[in-house]
Amino acid sequence: MLNFEMNDSNKKRYWRANLKVVVILLAIWFVVAYGLSIFFIESMNQIAVGHLGLGFWMAQQGSIFVFVLLVLIYAWLMDGLDRKYNVND
């Protein structure tokens, strides 16, 4: 439902909270995809996961699990924000 009460400052606060969620999740995304799996893959490979190096595993499989979690957590957090600011339809 359209929320008629939403005033401008609430809109701004909702948008800022939204940006915060996105920035934090994408920071994790960046560290996992580029940090662990590309820039520092060689040092990460010194750590073993099962029979593989952590860097190799992250680059080929681990990062994808993290990506799924990020999208799921995003949907959850945004649900919370929508409820808090009463903007869900």
Next chain:
Amino acid sequence: MSSMLAQPWILAEADPARIWTWVFVGLTFALYLYIGWRSRVRETRGFYVAGQGVPAIANGAATAADWMSAASFISMAGLISFSGSDGSVYLMGWTGGYVLLALLLAPYLRKFGHYTVPDFIGARYYSDTARVVAAMCAIFVSLTYVAGQMKGVGVVFSRFLEVELWLGVVIGMGIVAFFAGLGGMKGITWTQVVQYFVLILAFLIPSIAISSMLTGDAVPQKGFVFSDISERLNAVLLELGEQEYTQPFGKFSQLNVFCITAALMFGTAGLPHVIVRFYTVKNVRAARYSAVWAILFIAILYTTAPALGMFARYNLIKNLHQSTVTKIELQTGDETPRVYPIADQGKNPREQAFEAVRQAQQDNRPAEPGSAPGNEGVTRKTSITYFLQSPDGKPLNWATQWQKTGLLKVEDLDQDGKINLKLMDWEAADGKTVKRSELAKIDKDIIVLSTPEVAGLPPWVIALVAAGGLAAALSTAAGLLLVISSSLAHDLYIRFVEPNATEAKKVKVGRIAILLGILVAGYFGINPPGFVGEVVAFAFGLAAASFFPVIFLGIFSTRVNRAGAVSGMLVGLIFTMTYIILCTADKVLPFLFDAPILTSDQWLFGISPQGIGTLGMLLNFVVTWVVSMCTQPPPEDVVELVEKIRLPGEAGSAVEH
């Protein structure tokens, strides 16, 4: 030896895999047609956005099928298999881009609520020029991409059903034309849901089988990590003189791994056929959850692929290395399929094969050269096939079959009757020494398609993989064709030629545009111009350099304006395209150049053309921002539009605009 006697080694007739394939392909195609018929639509909202009432989980499965093309299903595991650690660029590039799409674009574009990406760009940048440029980009990217899908359909048909490639493409075109033309986005959505389940089963079953076989663990993701298969593979590769599988930066430099991953990520996030899938759900919240379902469905395949890549590489080496080889010469006119008798048990297989061929030629030799029925006037050519037996004596029929398609080639360079995969120095025709093994060529597409045969799985699994490859190709092709149709019909024709058309007329124009797209795509699928293969590989870079920054800034900045967006898109696109053409001139413009203008040692900062989209995108960002800052801010109603799409609620609906 007995196994050889029992089985005709030139698979000629009564191939159970082929019968199964006809059954599976027939059943799945019948199902797609049925769904298309059930979902036929009459109005544009159903045709372009499936009525905007698709449940999140169904849209997730449809998005996953849309996203995973023939390349994801057929080629990716093979690409990873031959790239080792650096295969991560494809895995992370294509899934990581999905995170960007889900967090930065999808919810807002759904809130915007109109039919197409050019719609958004045209409205946000209050410019018909921007809309036309965006529509052209969408058509260009989608058309090259769809030609690749059509070719994939042709390859599957010709390999598994032994029909001509063109006929396979035509059958595929007919099926897509039916369910996409009749049902539009609604038909496409529900067929894609079914296609997802076909393709994921077809990918998982052989992967689970090969994982159990090589690692003792039925879950490929677990066998990949917790068995010693990686160590065994590394050891084998070292022995063959290659580098370890898990060693990073063997195929690409670290800088290029970074650039290619980023180009693929930002490019996928900007692909119009995936973005439009989010227009089909009820509201912003459903868009977010359908993104969760989609990446979950995608991850099932994408976390299996690296395991399959590793297992397949190991299995391939184990089967082919030191395999016994028999050279068979056949001449045109002797091609009637028949079972060759195998003479004497006491002789070795090579002698037997030669004898069989000699005998066959004597029995059936045409009186005059080239006068066999159907071959009149054809010059007699000798074709050479190598018949292979694995080191433990099993006939490798799959290897013999793949050689016929030209995707696999072995050469017994030292004539010792064995195929050696060890890298060794050989003298080439021009007197130089080259380092190579006796495996002259192996195409990446073989890895997935041959896994069931290599692993000795029953024929119905082979058939399932064929049906899965077709599902992957057709689902993506349908999504792309809808983008082409909506760009041509909705963004260009209806808007500029006949803005007052009736609903029925609009749907009719949309249908005609889809058929047009299918014809063009089919033509390119049968006669791929040299540049198609190249452009598909670079389509992501082009999408990253053109679409992503403009859509992203259009949402997250209210200051960016028309002048900025148009100049940014043009600079990003022209820079990226020019660099790609300079680096691949011999392939893109073969009639003008026989060598690339920029060779790999002259690459800008050493960045490969596959990764240049990253630089193009950065340029686009900078230009868009700087030009916007130097010119008038956008008008008030555009600022309002941006503020509106930032809030969920008031769910945008594309009823009228």
